[in-house]
Amino acid sequence: xxxxxxxxxxxxxxxxxxxxxxxxxxxxxxxxxxxxxxxxxxxxxxxxxxxxxxxxxxxxxxxxxxxxxxxxxxxxxxxxxxxxxxxxxxxxxxxxxxxxxxxxxxxxxxxxxxxxxxxxxxxxxxxxxxxxxxxxxxxxxxxxxxxxxxxxxxxxxxxxxxxxxxxxxxxxxxxxxxxxxxxxxxxxxxxxxxxxxxxxxxxxxxxxxxxxxxxxxxxxxxxxxxxxxxxxxxxxxxxxxxxxxxxxxxxxxxxxxxxxxxxxxxxxxxxxxxxxxxxxxxxxxxxxxxxxxxxxxxxxxxxxxxxxxxxxxxxxxxxxxxxxxxxxxxxxxxxxxxxxx
Amino acid sequence: xxxxxxxxxxxxxxxxxxxxxxxxxxxxxxxxxxxxxxxxxxxxxxxxxxxxxxxxxxxxxxxxxxxxxxxxxxxxxxxxxxxxxxxxxxxxxxxxxxxxxxxxxxxxxxxxxxxxxxxxxxxxxxxxxxxxxxxxxxxxxxxxxxxxxxxxxxxxxxxxxxxxxxxxxxxxxxxxxxxxxxxxxxxxxxxxxxxxxxxxxxxxxxxxxxxxxxxxxxxxxxxxxxxxxxxxxxxxxxxxxxxxxxxxxxxxxxxxxxxxxxxxxxxxxxxxxxxxxxxxxxxxxxxxxxxxxxxxxxxxxxxxxxxxxxxxxxx
Numbered sequence: 001x002x003x004x005x006x007x008x009x010x011x012x013x014x015x016x017x018x019x020x021x022x023x024x025x026x027x028x029x030x031x032x033x034x035x036x037x038x039x040x041x042x043x044x045x046x047x048x049x050x051x052x053x054x055x056x057x058x059x060x061x062x063x064x065x066x067x068x069x070x071x072x073x074x075x076x077x078x079x080x081x082x083x084x085x086x087x088x089x090x091x092x093x094x095x096x097x098x099x100x101x102x103x104x105x106x107x108x109x110x111x112x113x114x115x116x117x118x119x120x121x122x123x124x125x126x127x128x129x130x131x132x133x134x135x136x137x138x139x140x141x142x143x144x145x146x147x148x149x150x151x152x153x154x155x156x157x158x159x160x161x162x163x164x165x166x167x168x169x170x171x172x173x174x175x176x177x178x179x180x181x182x183x184x185x186x187x188x189x190x191x192x193x194x195x196x197x198x199x200x201x202x203x204x205x206x207x208x209x210x211x212x213x214x215x216x217x218x219x220x221x222x223x224x225x226x227x228x229x230x231x232x233x234x235x236x237x238x239x240x241x242x243x244x245x246x247x248x249x250x251x252x253x254x255x256x257x258x259x260x261x262x263x264x265x266x267x268x269x270x271x272x273x274x275x276x277x278x279x280x281x282x283x284x285x286x287x288x289x290x291x292x293x294x295x296x297x298x299x300x301x302x303x304x305x306x307x308x309x310x311x312x313x314x315x316x317x318x319x320x321x322x323x324x325x326x327x328x329x330x331x332x333x334x335x336x337x338x339x340x341x
Numbered sequence: 342x343x344x345x346x347x348x349x350x351x352x353x354x355x356x357x358x359x360x361x362x363x364x365x366x367x368x369x370x371x372x373x374x375x376x377x378x379x380x381x382x383x384x385x386x387x388x389x390x391x392x393x394x395x396x397x398x399x400x401x402x403x404x405x406x407x408x409x410x411x412x413x414x415x416x417x418x419x420x421x422x423x424x425x426x427x428x429x430x431x432x433x434x435x436x437x438x439x440x441x442x443x444x445x446x447x448x449x450x451x452x453x454x455x456x457x458x459x460x461x462x463x464x465x466x467x468x469x470x471x472x473x474x475x476x477x478x479x480x481x482x483x484x485x486x487x488x489x490x491x492x493x494x495x496x497x498x499x500x501x502x503x504x505x506x507x508x509x510x511x512x513x514x515x516x517x518x519x520x521x522x523x524x525x526x527x528x529x530x531x532x533x534x535x536x537x538x539x540x541x542x543x544x545x546x547x548x549x550x551x552x553x554x555x556x557x558x559x560x561x562x563x564x565x566x567x568x569x570x571x572x573x574x575x576x577x578x579x580x581x582x583x584x585x586x587x588x589x590x591x592x593x594x595x596x597x598x599x600x601x602x603x604x605x606x607x608x609x610x611x612x613x614x615x616x617x618x619x620x621x622x623x624x625x626x627x628x629x630x631x632x633x634x635x636x637x638x639x640x641x642x643x644x645x646x647x648x649x650x651x652x653x654x655x656x
Contacts, residue, residue, distance in 0.1 A: 037458075051484050073384055076486040087477030091406045103398030106391045111368055148481075153368055286482035 002065030004029040004156050005050065007199045010059035012045050019045040020056070021211035025284075027156070027189055027204075029064075030122060032182050034202030035191040041208040043191035047160050050189075051081045055111075061114035065156055077105070080154030084161040086141040090134030094125055094144050097133060098151060105152040113248035119147040120160040123177075139170045146177070155185045163197060176199050195317060207309055209320070219305060222287070226303045226311045228258055231272040231284060234297040243293065244268040250291050256280060365372045384488055392487035398560045399482075399496035403469070407500075417504060418511045421458040425450060426516055428578070448521035452605035457513050458506035458538045460571070463543035464564055466497045467551030468559050473562050474551065478615030482504055490651040494644070498544040502537050509536055521608065528607040535636060542640030549647030576601050581620060593622040595637045599632040 005027035013019040020042040027033040035043045050053040050061055052072045061068035063075040088097055095116060102112035122128050123143040128136065133144060142162075145151060162178075163171040178188050178201060193197050197218050198205050205215045212219055235247055241262070248260045248269060259273040274280050285295050310316050385391045409416055429447035450541035455553075470493065473479040480494060509532065513627035517523050524532060547564075554560050572578070574588065575597040581589050592598050602620040606629065607613055 053480060053483055073486040076484055079484065081480070081484045083477055083480055085477050089402065089478060091409050092402065096402075097406060100402055101397050101481070101485075103394050104482060104487065106394055106486070106488075107368075108384065115368060209353070 002062065003027060003030060004031075004064060005033075006060065006062040007046065007050065007191060008060040010046060010049060010061065011057045012049060012054065012059075013041075013057055018211050020049070022210070023059075023208070023213050025206045025213060025216060027187060029155075029187050030182065030185060030191065031203040032081045032178060032188040032201055034198035034205045035189070035208055036193070036198045036202075036309075037191075037208035038203050038317050040191055040210075041193075041320075042211040043208055045158055045336050046192060046208075047081075047158055047189075049157060050075075051079055052076055054295055072160060077152070078155040080152070080157045080336040082145055082149045082157070082159040082162060084164060086138075086145045088133045088136075088144060089134060090143060093132055094136075094147075096119070097144065098148055101148040101151050109154060115151055115153075118150055121164070123147045138165060139167070142166060142170070142174070149184075150181075154186070156189060159188070159190045161191055161193070163192075163194065171197075193317065199305055205305065207305070207312065207314050209309070215308065222305065222308045223303045226307050228275045228303065229280070230301050230303055230307070231274055231280065231296075232269075232299050232301070233270040233272065233284065233295070234271070235266065235288070235322035236265065236296050239268040239296075241268055244270060246291070247293055248289060250287055250293075251284060254283065254287060257284075301324075342421040369629055381525050386583050387489055387491060389488050389510065392492055395485075395487055395494040396495050396499075399492055402501045403496060403500040404503075407504075412505070414504065417458075417462065417508055421454050421508055421512050421554075421599075424457075425454050425512060425519070428454075428517065439583070440638070441528050441582070443605075444518070447519050447579075449514060449517060449605070450522050450578070451516035452601050452608060453575070454516075455532070455604060457572050457575075457577050458512065459540050459600050460597055460600075461568060462505050462508070463498075463501050463540045464547050464568060466501045466544040466559055467547035467549075468557065469498065470548055471551040471554070471557045475557060479639065491644075494545055494548050494647070494651070496547055498541050500546050502540050505536050506533060509533070516564055522603075524607040525611045527574050528613060529609070531607060532604050535600050535603055535633070538633070539596065542596070542636070542643040543635065545640070545643040545647050549643070549650045552647070552650045570593060576605075581622070586623065589623050591612045593624075596636065599627070599635045599639075602627070603632045606654045 003026045005025075007026075008024050010020050010023040016305070021044065023046050025033075025172075035046065037043050043055065049056045050068060052068060052075060055069070063078045066074035066078065068075040087326075092100070093243050098116045098119065099112065102116060107115060123146060125140070125143055125147060128140060128144075133141065136144065140316055150307075157178075158180075163174050166174065175197070178190070182188055190198075190201065204216065204218050204221065205222060207214045207222070215225070217225070232245075234241055239247075240331075241264075244262045248262055251257050251270070251272060253258050256275040257272055258275065261271045263269050263271050272284070281298055281300055285298060288295055306317050313320070425447070429450050431443075432446040434448075435446050437444070440446060440449040470479065473482075482490075483628065485492075513523065513529070513532075523529070550560055550563055554563065574591045575595045576592055577597065581592060581598075584592060597618070606617060606619040610617065613629060615633070617629045618626035619629050619632055620627045
């Protein structure tokens with residue numbers, strides 16, 4: 001059986017900007033695959049190439065074995081695409097929009113009618129179905145957009161930043177809906193710059209940075225590769241710097257501690273990278289106590305995907321986000337502004 | 342925000358399980374058929390059921406918009422009538438005979454206003470598509486397995502054509518009321534054919550621009566610099582014989598002239614035939630049939646010109 005999505009050596013430039021330098025990845029049928037990376041990493045461009053919205057400069061793209069470039073209609077038939085920005089005609093009702101969508105995918109009339117009712121029920125849109133979408137809230141719009149993308153029962157559902165702008169409750173509901181879709185056999189490909197989203201949702205992750213895939217694997221595999229556990233320690237709620245420094249000197253001497261960083265942004269708390277072992281927290285606390293230092297808070301965790309990104313690129317996702325703010329292209333900004341007005 | 346995304350209930354707990362299973366069966370059947378069809382790289386093309394289905398759906402959307410936002414139609418009918426009345430009054434006292442065979446300027450002007458109104462409507466056809474593009478709605482169409490993207494063009498053309506026919510009917514009725522008379526029934530039919538042919542060609546060009554230009558500001562700029570110059574460089578307001586010779590040449594190259602002159606001729610002659618000479622271009626007489634062919638040719642060229650633009654993926 002061919003993979004649900006195959007991307008090989010994808011390249012795409014916009015003028016002098018290389019949005020995608022070299023991306024290769026394989027999405028297996030039935031998995032949730034996450035594309036993680038900061039803004040400007042090339043996630044959306046990759047998705048747009050896959051969904052036939054942008055033609056790549058070079059590379060191979062396949063959906064369920066069908067070539068996207070040679071047979072775009074087959075690819076379109078198998079894909080459902082949910083863009084980051086919900087773009088619906090506000091003069092149409094939800095039902096009319098779904099009917100239009102059904103006709104664009106050439107569903108027979110009887111199938112379309114049943115399927116529309118089914119999707120309206122599934123996404124709890126029934127009472128809104130005959131109201132104009134101009135009156136919908138953000139969460140409702142996203143649900144209608146989902147319903148329209150799933151109407152033709154795509155093999156692969158592609159979602160670009162599906163939970164940006166949604167409240168926490170809607171976000172969790174979206175996660176649970178995507179998990180159920182997966183359970184029903186739909187392959188899901190999502191992009192996200194939220195670590196916890198990809199961590200919680202994706203079976204496998206590709207981390208993208210500046211148009212290149214840095215690493216691919218299950219979240220757990222990627223974390224194991226970085227190695228070590230993380231301990232976050234607060235001596236006091238707001239620790240004086242000199243006290244933090246002396247604690248750092250004490251902890252550095254412990255055999256299982258690999259690295260100690262004083263995090264000045266968070267009240268001089270201490271971030272430790274340690275070799276995983278059962279009594280690490282206790283040992284840390286005891287050695288501080290022996291030196292007469294209290295412990296306000298202490299916790300241990302596995303490395304996060306952010307640590308994976310940090311290890312590969314030397315910067316955190318947040319730093320990358322902030323850095324990308326200054327170098328965004330004007331046309332995208334203009335488009336964004338127009339959408340919001 | 343009212344309402345989170347509610348997690349769906351499992352299918353098995355639904356009381357309509359058997360019903361939805363049947364639906365899914367239908368859907369599976371359809372998918373199987375589509376799957377085999379879509380595997381062949383050749384799209385179904387312009388004469389397929391798929392093309393009709395998507396075109397009708399897109400047309401329906403435009404008419405729903407109009408129905409819920411009728412101001413465009415109301416303004417679209419009032420505007421040409423104002424032209425007809427105000428412009429007609431402006432030149433009311435022009436000596437007879439100055440405007441060819443027409444008995445008064447109002448009668449002369451009718452044909453020009455019909456064509457110019459249809460032209461203006463068609464020229465603006467690209468704007469909604471441009472806005473769809475800017476708002477991301479067009480992506481919905483571009484990621485769908487359309488039989489042909491010409492369905493977007495044809496849907497717009499059908500819509501603009503319907504609008505133009507309503508406008509033309511209002512103009513014809515008003516100018517008849519103002520004493521300009523009426524063409525014979527067959528002649529009226531031919532007026533409709535002329536309007537529709539012009540609308541198809543201009544709509545295609547406007548949609549081509551909406552795919553090619555970067556944004557609606559640029560499209561509006563093109564519309565502004567095209568609209569009035571094409572009006573003044575046509576025989577809408579004055580006859581060819583009235584113009585300096587260079588402008589006569591320009592007007593004789595303007596497709597609008599080949600829509601205006603036949604309509605004007607139909608208004609004045611009930612004994613028309615396709616070989617009737619409807620205008621005297623600098624290089625000789627042009628027959629009614631030849632004008633029609635020129636218009637059809639114009640539309641065909643427009644449609645084929647925009648083909649690569651439609652195929653190009655919009656980035």
